[in-house]
Amino acid sequence: MRIYKEKDYESVSRKAANLISAQVISKPDSILGLATGTSPLGAYHQLAEWCTKKDVDFSRVISVNLDEYVGLSPDNSESYHYFMEKNFFSKVNIAMENTHVPNGHVSDLEEACKAYDSLIQDLGGIDLQLLGIGSNGHIGFNEPGKSFLLDTHIVQLTESTIKANSRLFSRIDDVPRRAITMGIRNIFQAAKIVLIATGQNKADALYRSFMEPITPEVPASILQLHTNVSIVADEEALKRIP
Numbered sequence: 001m002r003i004y005k006e007k008d009y010e011s012v013s014r015k016a017a018n019l020i021s022a023q024v025i026s027k028p029d030s031i032l033g034l035a036t037g038t039s040p041l042g043a044y045h046q047l048a049e050w051c052t053k054k055d056v057d058f059s060r061v062i063s064v065n066l067d068e069y070v071g072l073s074p075d076n077s078e079s080y081h082y083f084m085e086k087n088f089f090s091k092v093n094i095a096m097e098n099t100h101v102p103n104g105h106v107s108d109l110e111e112a113c114k115a116y117d118s119l120i121q122d123l124g125g126i127d128l129q130l131l132g133i134g135s136n137g138h139i140g141f142n143e144p145g146k147s148f149l150l151d152t153h154i155v156q157l158t159e160s161t162i163k164a165n166s167r168l169f170s171r172i173d174d175v176p177r178r179a180i181t182m183g184i185r186n187i188f189q190a191a192k193i194v195l196i197a198t199g200q201n202k203a204d205a206l207y208r209s210f211m212e213p214i215t216p217e218v219p220a221s222i223l224q225l226h227t228n229v230s231i232v233a234d235e236e237a238l239k240r241i242p
């Protein structure tokens with residue numbers, strides 16, 4: 001595990017963008033696993049800037065996103081499809097047909113989960129998976145539980161996640177209660193993992209994930225076993241890590 005300790009969100013974003021562009025430059029047809037949320041937003045802006053300057057080229061990249069709410073259509077402004085389109089896909093030269101976000105707006109959700117696992121398998125796995133981390137230690141929407149759920153699955157979001165995510169909705173009641181998420185195996189099988197964490201509300205999650213025993217009660221703790229994890233974080237988030 002490698003820790004990049006940066007002074008603030010801006011330098012965290014730049015470092016994460018550096019790691020992602022290094023991946024794309026060394027393998028132009030990389031399979032990138034992408035995340036939504038506040039953590040990767042600055043990195044996406046930075047990558048868009050470099051792409052406009054032609055310093056990095058996404059034309060052959062294929063992306064697979066971690067997760068999506070159940071019940072929101074892709075054009076709903078609160079959906080993760082919409083987030084990705086607005087903040088990244090429309091800002092870089094990635095081909096839209098090469099972008100994939102799990103589909104939570106179908107009647108057969110089990111089938112959508114299976115289809116997403118097959119997609120990742122057919123692509124040959126993920127070269128670099130970008131992650132944020134929930135303050136309860138979730139990665140993707142793999143919430144704390146009694147066991148690690150390995151494949152793409154439907155999850156009941158915890159109250160803490162619903163509350164954290166309600167900042168992006170007009171009312172807490174509008175936050176969907178369920179989501180579709182890649183499972184722990186999908187994430188773990190990525191060749192490289194880049195996890196972004198900023199702010200003191202991530203300090204306990206990082207401590208519990210990387211300094212305490214591995215447990216499904218803290219889903220990110222499984223990353224202790226991965227051989228190529230980079231944590232890109234600010235001082236606040238790292239304050240409990242010696």
Ligand code: F6R
Pocket residue numbers: 034035036037038039040066067131132133134138139140141
């Ligand atoms: C988002 C995702 C989540 C977030 C996590 C942190 O696609 O998978 O696990 O990464 O909830 O969210 P932020 O970055 O908004 O603090």
